Amino acid sequence: MEAAQILDQLTTILSSDQINTNPDDLYVASADRYKKYAVAKKVLDVPAPIAIVYPATAREVATLLSFCNENGINVIPRAGMTATEGGLENWKETTLVIDTLKLDKIIRIDPYNSQATVQAGVPLQNLEDELRKIGFTTGHSPQSKPVAKLGGLVATRSIGQFSTLYGGIEDMVVGLECVFPDGHISRIKNVSRRAGGPDIRHVVIGNEGALCYITEVTVKIFRYYPENNAYFGYLIKDVASGIEILREVMVAGYRPSVARVYSEEDAAQHFEDFYDGKCVLLFMAEGPKGMVEAIREGINEAVARFKDNILETVDPKHIENWFNHLNWSQKQIDDEYAEMREHGSHAGYTTEISADWETIPVIYDAVIRRVRTEFDRADELTMLGGHSSHSYINGTNMYFVYNYTINCTPEDELLEYHHPIQKIIVEETLAHGGSMCHHHGIGKYRSEWTEAEHGSAFYMLEKLKQAFDPNGIMNHGTIYPADEIRKYIYREEIDG
Ligand SMILES: Cc1cc2nc3c(=O)[nH]c(=O)nc-3n(C[C@H](O)[C@H](O)[C@H](O)COP(=O)(O)OP(=O)(O)OC[C@H]3O[C@@H](n4cnc5c(N)ncnc54)[C@H](O)[C@@H]3O)c2cc1C
Numbered sequence: 088m089e090a091a092q093i094l095d096q097l098t099t100i101l102s103s104d105q106i107n108t109n110p111d112d113l114y115v116a117s118a119d120r121y122k123k124y125a126v127a128k129k130v131l132d133v134p135a136p137i138a139i140v141y142p143a144t145a146r147e148v149a150t151l152l153s154f155c156n157e158n159g160i161n162v163i164p165r166a167g168m169t170a171t172e173g174g175l176e177n178w179k180e181t182t183l184v185i186d187t188l189k190l191d192k193i194i195r196i197d198p199y200n201s202q203a204t205v206q207a208g209v210p211l212q213n214l215e216d217e218l219r220k221i222g223f224t225t226g227h228s229p230q231s232k233p234v235a236k237l238g239g240l241v242a243t244r245s246i247g248q249f250s251t252l253y254g255g256i257e258d259m260v261v262g263l264e265c266v267f268p269d270g271h272i273s274r275i276k277n278v279s280r281r282a283g284g285p286d287i288r289h290v291v292i293g294n295e296g297a298l299c300y301i302t303e304v305t306v307k308i309f310r311y312y313p314e315n316n317a318y319f320g321y322l323i324k325d326v327a328s329g330i331e332i333l334r335e336v337m338v339a340g341y342r343p344s345v346a347r348v349y350s351e352e353d354a355a356q357h358f359e360d361f362y363d364g365k366c367v368l369l370f371m372a373e374g375p376k377g378m379v380e381a382i383r384e385g386i387n388e389a390v391a392r393f394k395d396n397i398l399e400t401v402d403p404k405h406i407e408n409w410f411n412h413l414n415w416s417q418k419q420i421d422d423e424y425a426e427m428r429e430h431g432s433h434a435g436y437t438t439e440i441s442a443d444w445e446t447i448p449v450i451y452d453a454v455i456r457r458v459r460t461e462f463d464r465a466d467e468l469t470m471l472g473g474h475s476s477h478s479y480i481n482g483t484n485m486y487f488v489y490n491y492t493i494n495c496t497p498e499d500e501l502l503e504y505h506h507p508i509q510k511i512i513v514e515e516t517l518a519h520g521g522s523m524c525h526h527h528g529i530g531k532y533r534s535e536w537t538e539a540e541h542g543s544a545f546y547m548l549e550k551l552k553q554a555f556d557p558n559g560i561m562n563h564g565t566i567y568p569a570d571e572i573r574k575y576i577y578r579e580e581i582d583g
Contacts, residue, residue, distance in 0.1 A: 097154075105189065115168075117177045128497035136184045162184075168234070171437070173532045174530040179563050190206035190303075193209055203305065210237075222311055241256055251337075252343065253309065260306055261278075262274070272302075313373075315373060319370040320361075320406040321390065322399040328366075334444045335392060336370070336389045339388070341385035343372045349368075352471060371410065372386070435490030439484055441483065442516065462507055473487040477525065491504050534565065537568055549567075
């Protein structure tokens with residue numbers, strides 16, 4: 088179907104204020120923060136979608152998806168637009184972006200049953216603000232909280248800064264509603280637990296718009312006790328010795344809301360005032376008073392046990408102050424674009440991975456060594472380091488952070504810098520049995536390794552795609568590898 092015909096048909100499904108063909112908006116809708124520098128420099132190499140559409144009900148989403156399914160139109164679901172891995176990037180000439188803008192209602196806040204139901208386009212910050220008024224919190228606090236929306240947060244299996252206490256989004260989603268390409272609307276009911284077969288929530292959570300469209304989400308909510316918050320900070324010898332202490336706290340059974348270790352280089356970006364050229368270990372405890380006191384004791388015990396790893400104790404005020412300024416607002420995102428456009432520099436890139444306790448320090452050292460010795464432009468790095476920010480009983484994550492001076496054309500920036508570094512991180516992680524992707528999703532730019540990530544279980548992922556999206560209209564190239572990876576990453580000619 089031609090673009091003009093598609094637009095014509097759309098007017099029979101939606102009203103004119105639900106269809107956007109503004110060229111500037113379509114340009115922005117062609118990519119996400121993976122290509123942030125190319126976006127800012129106006130050198131994007133991907134096609135623009137035909138339109139951005141704004142359904143207001145699950146029924147309208149169903150009609151749109153059926154129409155796309157019958158006519159082979161690629162669909163990119165979109166929420167807060169903070170994606171970092173290419174999940175919003177468009178690789179097809181015939182694409183509609185289905186945005187959650189009008190799915191913006193907080194449907195019900197139910198403090199007695201500790202749950203809240205919202206449409207997919209509700210910004211997390213809005214829900215959090217409403218909950219705070221009645222002394223509750225979602226417990227979900229990704230750095231993108233001021234901008235990201237519930238649909239996107241569920242679709243990417245996001246995680247927040249207080250995850251060690253509250254869990255990732257997968258621990259919070261009680262039930263949801265989603266729409267499949269054939270127009271079927273599924274509602275997964277809200278119960279405290281059930282053993283009614285496999286947990287089908289997990290087919291939807293983390294699908295990155297490659298299987299279905301999320302329209303509504305019910306999440307757990309928690310009582311909020313900010314008056315009890317306690318902060319802890321230490322300068323430590325190195326990353327491995329900080330991870331040893333994180334592990335001790337976790338395996339002893341304590342659940343601080345935050346438990347983090349920063350390399351010296353990453354600490355320099357965050358804790359300039361006090362890091363003194365050292366690695367930083369920090370914790371935060373929150374919740375009822377008795378619980379906070381128990382966690383305080385647990386942290387003190389772990390620190391005492393590994394006292395040789397500690398160089399200095401940090402004033403907790405520094406840690407509290409840092410937390411209060413950690414989240415990124417839309418203004419900061421816009422400022423970064425302005426900086427890229429006008430001065431040719433950006434705030435850097437990240438790749439987040441996970442593994443068990445003994446493997447994380449091994450991967451960290453292997454990656455840093457390989458990047459420094461094998462990456463052709465290692466001399467141009469202005470920053471290379473990382474932090475562990477989400478811990479579990481059996482392991483933790485590593486969030487590699489890197490930046491560089493850009494000495495190539497904007498078109499080549501990703502291929503010259505971010506991708507080769509990301510490749511080393513993914514290769515080392517997979518070689519050591521870790522996961523290449525802790526919380527940002529696979530998007531399009533880690534899809535070349537999806538099969539290696541899942542091994543023999545890739546069979547199950549493939550079957551899901553075949554069952555739910557047999558015509559392949561959902562977010563082409565996301566999670567599931569597509570030919571275009573050769574074109575956009577390896578600059579090879581491909582058909583079509
Ligand atoms: C400054 C900054 C800080 C960040 N910090 C964190 C962090 O602390 N923790 C973390 O986990 N992530 C973080 N991220 C990454 C990002 O915020 C998350 O991936 C977030 O979950 C994306 O939500 P969104 O609403 O912006 O979704 P979008 O960016 O709009 O979409 C993300 C993906 O979900 C799909 N999608 C969107 N809506 C739907 C829907 N309704 N149905 C199906 N699929 C859909 C899209 O197609 C895309 O693949 C950060 C990003 C930035 C820019």
